Amino acid sequence: MFRNRILASLSPDALAHIAEHSQHRGMKAGEVIYENEAHVTHAVFPERGVVAIMAEMRDGRSVQQGSVGYEGFVGYAIVLGGGTALGRSVVLVAGEALWVPIAAFDQALLRFMSVRDAMLRYGQAHTIELMQLVACSSLHPADQRLSRWLLQTSDRMQAESFYLTQDAMAKTLGLRRATINMICGELMDAGAIDYSRGNLTVTDRAKLEARSCECYDRIRQAYFSRQKQQGLP
Amino acid sequence: MFRNRILASLSPDALAHIAEHSQHRGMKAGEVIYENEAHVTHAVFPERGVVAIMAEMRDGRSVQQGSVGYEGFVGYAIVLGGGTALGRSVVLVAGEALWVPIAAFDQALLRFMSVRDAMLRYGQAHTIELMQLVACSSLHPADQRLSRWLLQTSDRMQAESFYLTQDAMAKTLGLRRATINMICGELMDAGAIDYSRGNLTVTDRAKLEARSCECYDRIRQAYFSRQKQQGLP
DNA sequence: GGATTTATGACCGATATCGTACATAGCGAA
DNA sequence: TTCGCTATGTACGATATCGGTCATAAATCC
Incomplete structure (x- = not known):
């Protein structure tokens, strides 16, 4: 049904709710989804293609802080309750994605355990990835x-x-x-x-x-082999 | 009352619940709180001193992935529902901390909005810090x-x-x-x-x-901007 | 087909950081 | 006091990466 792994993991009722309010859009390479600290209006779940979260420094240099493909989504700030983007998200490799309006997403978070579980799983993998990237870019x-x-x-x-x-x-x-x-x-x-x-x-x-480096394996494991989770209210 | 900023921000009832089940302990420099991927039994809120979250590579080199002082706590994995430590936490500068058993902590999360809010705030600041550190260690x-x-x-x-x-x-x-x-x-x-x-x-x-580098300001803002200045020396 | 843009391959000297090693000064223990 | 350990200051050559530049091949446009 959905290639996006998070969407694919949701319960049928949650998925129905989300799909009903969302729309599919193409992503062109170079397209900016959110500027840093921009107001986040949608959670964007890539079906194909890769989005890079970029840091841009005052001197004009840039570097990727993370990336998102079919295994994740853009707009994690929503889950953290912030509402403003944590970085600049730019389409790195063209593809397409499901855009879920923040209202529908919040409602789904509130209503469906499978959505909350998926967010916790993703949050954990994402955090592990960030931590490993700090080490990797210092040492390797x-x-x-x-x-x-x-x-x-x-x-x-x-x-x-x-x-x-x-x-x-x-x-x-x-x-x-x-x-x-x-x-x-x-x-x-x-x-x-x-x-x-x-x-x-x-x-x-x-x-x-x-x-x-060993970082590849560690990060892959974070996304693909940690399944034990507990529910959170 | 509590020097720890998260504890200090909790509602009186939440704080009473947590304090009742917890204990104060000293932290000696070099002491390991959790090995990487260890089973997390307590959330540890420093009152004084600094804990470093370290990555240790196969070749023996190491680097800090983040650190925790009075503004945070050790054991964020609990909030993400994982139960295993995301890194190796080592006391960098001696001090003392409040150790909250995971059962009491989970219960507080369930019961008190102020605890959930504090966790979201900390999660956001912590995520921004990690993202900035990725950029910083690549570029600066x-x-x-x-x-x-x-x-x-x-x-x-x-x-x-x-x-x-x-x-x-x-x-x-x-x-x-x-x-x-x-x-x-x-x-x-x-x-x-x-x-x-x-x-x-x-x-x-x-x-x-x-x-x-500019990273200092950005990270400080992530932790301190949406609250009143809390007595930075 | 010719002009222009894009993406590449390659080169230079400069510099930051590394790996290693060694000598010394302060500090606590016996 | 003397000893031994810890933390430091320093030195050397090696190497990774930088900043900038230029020439060229492929793709694209007119």
């Missing part, structure tokens, strides 16, 4: 971080091939394009990826995992 | 990060002086002790801090702010 060299990030993006795309320029990768990882270029060359020489003018393919996932 | 040089971190630690201590070895700072920021030593020298030359054998004093907060 650029080639390992890029390898990790390519694997994560491939996971979130549920695809081995997608469109991404070196420039986009550089902005995302807070590195220079020249550095990305060099590492991409190494990864191609190693046969881990194939790359040409934005058309990126992960050709050998095992090789890419070998070149990435 | 060691001297700015150390300056930011000293300011944050001073804030969490509500004091200008505290005990911290260069070795502890190095482990915390994921840098070499030699690097810390160099930067501390610069900060002392600039008159921003005073330092000798672990006895650290922030002598000129303004100078330290000037040398730190």
Whole structure:
């Protein structure tokens, strides 16, 4: 039914309620969903494609603080009760998403246990991801971080091939394009990826995992293998 | 009554319920509160001192993923419904804390709106902090990060002086002790801090702010902006 | 088909940080 | 007091990454 994993996990009545009030929209690459601290009007559940949450610094440099694909949603601030976006969300790889108005979403949170459970699960995975990313970007060299990030993006795309320029990768990882270029060359020489003018393919996932840091596995586990949860009022 | 800002913000009935079932304990520097993924039995609200949440990598390197002082608590995993610690929490600067058993805490969450509100507020601030730290550790040089971190630690201590070895700072920021030593020298030359054998004093907060990155302000705002200034020294 | 834009590959010197090692000063214990 | 431990200051070469620039190939537009 829904590719989005959170939506797919909801009980039928919750899903019916949400779907009734929502709409499907395409996401074009580069499109900004929310500016940082913008008023959040919808929870956006990607069905396909990847949204990057970006930090933009005063000096113009930027770096990704997290990303969202079919396994999550944009607008976590709603759950935290803030109402303003925690970062700048930009479409990194084009796709489409379900836009759920905040009123319908809040009501669903209130009414359906399956929605609350899903939010707790996502909140936990998301928090673990953020914590691991703090460590990763402090400790791990650029080639390992890029390898990790390519694997994560491939996971979130549920695809081995997608469109991404070196420039986009550089902005995302807070590195220079020249550095990305060099590492991409190494990864191609190693046969881990194939790359040409934005058309990126992960050709050998095992090789890419070998070149990435332990953070990839830890984050993947946070999203894909923690299931025990308890309900919260 | 309570120095801990979360406890201080609770309604009298909630506070009475929590205090009744809890106990005060000292925290010695170096003491481990929870190992990573350990079973969480208490929510720990520091009254004084600072607890660091550490990531430990397979190669033995470590780095701080966040820290907790009088403005927060250790055991956020409880709120997320996980029950297992999200990182390794270690006492960085000695102090004392209120230990609230998980049963009493869950009950308070269920029963008192003020507890739920406090958790949402803290969750939001904590999430913003993590996101900013991801950006900071990707983009900002060691001297700015150390300056930011000293300011944050001073804030969490509500004091200008505290005990911290260069070795502890190095482990915390994921840098070499030699690097810390160099930067501390610069900060002392600039008159921003005073330092000798672990006895650290922030002598000129303004100078330290000037040398730190914008991340300090952003994180401080996340924790302190929607409340009255709570006696920052 | 030619012009323009986009994305790349590559190069330079500069600099921040690393890994390691070693010598010394203060401090507490015996 | 003397000893031993802890914390420090410092030095060296190695390496990763930066900042900036330029040339070129592919794609796109007219």
